[in-house]
Amino acid sequence: MTDYFNEMFDGGKVRPPYNGLDGWTREMPAEFRAMKQAEAEALFRRIGITFAVYGEGGDPDRLIPFDMFPRVFTQMEWRKLERGIKQRARALNAFLLDVYGRGEIVRAGRIPARLVYQNDAYERAVSGFVPPRGIYSHIVGIDLVRTGPDQFYVLEDNCRTPSGVSYMLENREIMMRMFPNLFRENRIEPVDGYADALRRTMASVAPAKCDAEPTIAILTPGHFNSAYYEHSFLADLMGVELVEGADLFVEGGFCWMRTTEGPKKLDVIYRRIDDAFLDPLCFRPDSMLGVPGLMDVYRSGGVTICSAPGAGVADDKAIYTYVPEMVRFYLGEEPLLENVPTWQCAKKDDCKYVLEHLPELVIKEVHGSGGYGMLVGPKSTKEQIEAFRHKIIDDPDNYIAQPTLALSTTPTFVEEGVAPRHVDLRPYCLVGDKIELVPGGLTRVALTEGSLVVNSSQGGGVKDTWVLAE
Amino acid sequence: MILTVDHVTKYAYDVPMGAAVQSLRLFPSRFEGQREIEWLVTIENGIRGGSFRDGAGDKVEGWSVRPPVDEVVVTVRGKIETFDTSGVLRGHRELVHPMAYLRETSATWVDDGLAKLAEEVTQGLSEPLQKAHRLSAAIGEAIAYTPDVTDAHTTAAEALAQGQGVCQDHAHALIAAARSIDLPARYVSGYLLASEDGAPHEAAHAWAEIWVQGIGWIGFDAANSCCPDERYIRLGSGLDAREAAPIRGVAQGGGEERLDVTVALGQVQQ
Structure with a gap:
């Protein structure tokens, strides 16, 4: 039986971050809890936040379950995480600028x-182009898991357009509305500065040709997109x-931009559409979502696109293995956040090891996301494992393997009361003239007992994430 | 050799269209094989947009035409001095890593036929340069120059299977074959002065470049079984014909488009 780190209880003792919540739950009558849960659901329905996180697909009108039990970090825990996240965001951006430039890290033999x-996400079309301030990834979403009091691992980096931040904001909003007392009794760092910070970040990367207050817009594929709610929510909050x-x-x-008062020059575009659809003259010619000629304007310095086209080359699962190396190479520092040890089936020795240890490992597709196309060895049947064995043998380059991590648990409201459930964390790091991190993030929770898969498509929910003020 | 270019591309629409936007790659490359004397690219009633030189060293310029658009006329008038560099793209400033040109596209997808040809004709050779020459010769033999049997969407594999095609098909097939044996290769668009012996080819021309470690990019014109010399003008490159296209454009609306191209290349007698 694996020993999972419980973020609230250390044996019978309550860990300090959760002191303020112990009484709250113990004193909460069952009927009151049920009422509040129904209220929360009604609130989420009313504001219309029903989209799937992380492009997981599924029923776009399905509500992602919200768990009212907050996940809590102390100021000290958070500061440590914050330093590690910012370091990683800096290294990832340095890498992007480098590989679209001279490629020093490759010349130095530090990454193949x-x-x-030959990565599909490498956009030859932007090589040689230096975006304003040299920044490619303006919003870096870093997925973290915790296995002990001081032990965090990065699961993956998201350098393109990490979604889910509207959950971070809405979860807090709803908790504050439902439990105002909790926010009086605990000193919790606010997260509502995110939209302003995002706006400032975008304004700070306006192109050199922009000589007035920059005009910013969010480019969405449209209302049929599963994250449309988030696009319009952020536009509203940012006032763009x-x-x-x-x-x-x-x-x-x-x-x-066409407006009722005639065309208005646009300086910064926060795009929520993929590179391939941005401009039919440069990428997919059949794209109806983009703007013909946009890439020529971008590359001649007329407009900034966030994240920069091509940013995806920094966040695939094969490149992930080399992020600690990027930190050392570009920053001359030791990485503060650890990667999960990863075996690349593309390497012969790694592949051999993986095939011999399938029942213990988690196998992922190199370009997969959303918890699909994944094998969790310890939770799989013999047949499932054998099926995966064949897949790996057929196409080893397409798979990586990681040990099954003992994800931490936090108390979660369940049918029979409160019980530990596994969680992860996605904080959102903003990179512009400065690097900022709103204290908090999105905590996802695996609601099924014993499950380690937090993806909403696989029965995951979300929680409010607190960082306590000192 | 001093060459003159007079190149007019006309897109005519049967009904007035919304705005037209174009991305032009119609400017001579800068390398030891060519020296621009004068070069003018214009679009009738067009508005010039931003221009820049991309990581592959190509100059790109955006243009737009306000609606209603009945036709878009792109004119290139230029004079350029060319030199024979034996096909070597010497002195060309670019940043893209050669390995980025190992990627397949749908037009250069490698089927068994292409892979087999590449393997067979380069068997026993160790020098990439020799392999490149051998491949180019083999593609020239395997695909006979025949206009009007292929179109813009014919893939390398289809052209080889058919055994017929034009310069685009030769270039695609050579690129695909080269990549299949790990030689980075790319598509180049440009112009070619008609030779006196009457060998068949088009003035708006295309060929392939293959990366040879230690030398750099070298042009191979499988259609004319040679390497580009002073009769060639190089404009731009890409993974395939679509990427290297001298003109990429769209006009909004449902009108039918008719394309009319005239290219005249001349040699200035010195």
Whole structure:
């Protein structure tokens, strides 16, 4: 039986971050809890936040279960995490600038050329282009798991357009509305500065040709997209326009937004559409979502695109293995956050080990996401394991393997009361003229007893995440 | 050799269209094989957008035409001095790692036929340069120059299976074959001065470049079984014809498009 780190209880003792919550739950009558749970659900329905997180697909109108039991970090725990996350965000951006430039890290033999330049996410079209302030990934979502009091691991990096931040904001909003007392009794760092910080970050990377207050817009694929709610929510909070490709056009080296008062020059685009669909003249010619000619305007310095096209080369699962190396190479520092040890089936020795230890390991597709196409060895049947064995033998390059991590648990409201459930964490790091991290993030929780898969498509829920003030 | 170019591309629409946007790669590459004397690219009633030189060293310029658009006329008039560099792209400034040119595209997808040809003709050879020459010759033999049997969407594999095609097909097949034996290769678009012996080819031309470690990028024109010399003008490159296209554009609306291209290349007698 694996020993899982419980974030609230150390044996029979309550760990300090949770002192303020111990009484709260013990004194809460069952009927009151049920009432509050129903209230929370009604609130989420009313505001319409029903989209799937992380592009997992599934029923777009399905509500992701919200667990009212907050997940708590002390200021000290958070500061340590914050330093590690910022360090990683800096290294990832340095890597992107480098591989679209001279590729020093490849020349130095610290990362194989093949992994970078033959990567599907490497956009030859932007090589040689230096985006404003040299930043490619302006919002870095870093997925973390915890296995002990001081032990955190990075599961994956998200350098393109990490979603789910609207949950972070809404979870807090709803908790504050339902349990105002909790927020009086505990000193909790606010997260509502996120939208302003995001806006400042975007404004700070306006192109050199922009000589006035920059105009910012969020580019969405449209209302049929599963994250449309988040796009419009953020546009609202930031006070910027929400636009679709058809609302924009290029002329004279700039990108323009159609408005009732005539065309308005756009300086920064926070795009929530994939590279492939941004501009049919540069990428997929059949794209109807993008803006023809946008990439020419971008590359000639007329508009900034966040995240920069091509940023995806830093966050696939094969490159992930080398992020600690990036930290050492570009920053000359030791990585503060650890990677999960990873075997790459593309390597012969690794593959051999993986095939011999399938029942203990977690196997993932290199480009997979959302908990699909994944094998959790200890939780799988013999047949499932054998099926995966064949998949790996057929296409080893497509798979990596990691040990089954003993994900920490936090108390979670369940049918029979309160019980430990496994969680992960996605904080959102903003990179512009400075690097900022709102104290908190999105905690996902595996609601099924014993489950280690927190993805909402696999029965996961979300929680409010607290960072206590000193 | 001093060459003149007069190249007019006309897109005519049967109904007035919304705005037209174009991305042009119609500017001569800068390397030891060519020296630009004068070069003018314009679009009638068009608005010039931003321009830049990309990581592959190509100059790209955006243009737009305000609606209603009946036709888009792109004109290139230029004069350029060219030199024979035996196909070697010497002195060309670029940043893209050669390995980025090992990636397949749908047009250069390698089937068994291409893989087999590449393997067979390069068997026993160890020098990449020899392999590249051998491949180029083999593709030239395998695909006979025949206009109008293939179209813009014909893939390398289809052209080889058919045994017929034009310069685009030769270039695609050579690129695909080279990549299949791990030689980085790319598509190049440009112009070619008609030779006096009347060998068949088009003035708007395309060929392949293959990366040879120690030398760099070398052009191979499988269609004319040679390496580019002073009769060639190089414009731009890409993974395949679509990426290297001198003109990429769209016009909004449902109108039917008619394309009319005239290219005249001349040699200035010195």
